[in-house]
Amino acid sequence: MxxxxxxxxxxxxxxxxxxxxxxxxxxxxxxxxxxxxxxxxxxxxxxxxxxxxxxxxxxxxxxxxxxxxxxxxxxxxxxxxxxxxxxxxxxxxxxxxGCLSDEVAALLKEEADRITQRVECLSRNRDAILAYLAAVQRDGDPAPPSVR
Missing domain, CATH: 1.10.1660.10 (Multidrug-efflux Transporter Regulator; Chain: A; Domain 2)
Structure with missing residues (x-):
C-alpha cells in the first residue's frame, strides 16, 4: 500500500x-x-x-x-x-x-476484467484467512498465535 x-x-x-x-x-x-x-x-x-x-x-x-x-x-x-x-x-x-474511442473502450474493458480477477483473488484469500481464523478459534484457542 x-x-x-x-x-x-x-x-x-x-x-x-x-x-x-x-x-x-x-x-x-x-x-x-x-x-x-x-x-x-x-x-x-x-x-x-x-x-x-x-x-x-x-x-x-x-x-x-x-x-x-x-x-x-x-x-x-x-x-x-x-x-x-x-x-x-x-x-x-x-x-x-461518442466521447470514447473504440480503442479506449477496449482498454477500459480489459482493465475492468483485470480488476474483476483481482477482486475474485482477494475474496478467495480473505475467505481462506477467515476460515483459518475460525478453525483456530474452534480448537479452543480464543485468538490466533500471532495475536497472543
Whole structure:
C-alpha cells in the first residue's frame, strides 16, 4: 500500500481561485511526494503553469486532480488509461457515448476484467484467512498465535 493512499486531505487549505501554489505546497496538501507530482507531469496527467524562474505553479483545481489520479492509480489503472479518460472525468455531466474511442473502450474493458480477477483473488484469500481464523478459534484457542 502506498503510504499516502490513506491520508486525510484538508481541502479547505487550498488557495483561492487565481492563486497559485508551488510543487511543495501541492505535495503537502495532497500527501503525494513532489517527485511523484513531477512524474504525473511527465506522464501528461498534470499541467502546471511555469513561473518566470521555471518553478511549477499549480492552481486550486490541481488538488482535486491529484486526488483523482491517486484514486485511479490505486484502483489499478495505468497512467496511459488515466491520461485518456481524465479529461472526461473533469466534466462528468458532459460525457456522451461518442466521447470514447473504440480503442479506449477496449482498454477500459480489459482493465475492468483485470480488476474483476483481482477482486475474485482477494475474496478467495480473505475467505481462506477467515476460515483459518475460525478453525483456530474452534480448537479452543480464543485468538490466533500471532495475536497472543
Amino acid at each position: 502506498r503510504p499516502w493512499s490513506n491520508l486525510h486531505i484538508d481541502v479547505k487549505a487550498n488557495p483561492p481561485d487565481g492563486v497559485f501554489m508551488r510543487i511543495g505546497q501541492l505535495s503537502r496538501r495532497t500527501g503525494v511526494p513532489a517527485r511523484m507530482l513531477r512524474y504525473y507531469e511527465e506522464q501528461d496527467l498534470l499541467h502546471p503553469e511555469r513561473a518566470a524562474n521555471g518553478y511549477r505553479l499549480y492552481d486550486a483545481a490541481a488538488v482535486h486532480r491529484v486526488q483523482q489520479i491517486r484514486g485511479l492509480l490505486d484502483s489499478g489503472l495505468t497512467t496511459e488509461i488515466i491520461r485518456r479518460i481524465l479529461p472526461f472525468l473533469d466534466r462528468p455531466g458532459e460525457i456522451h457515448p
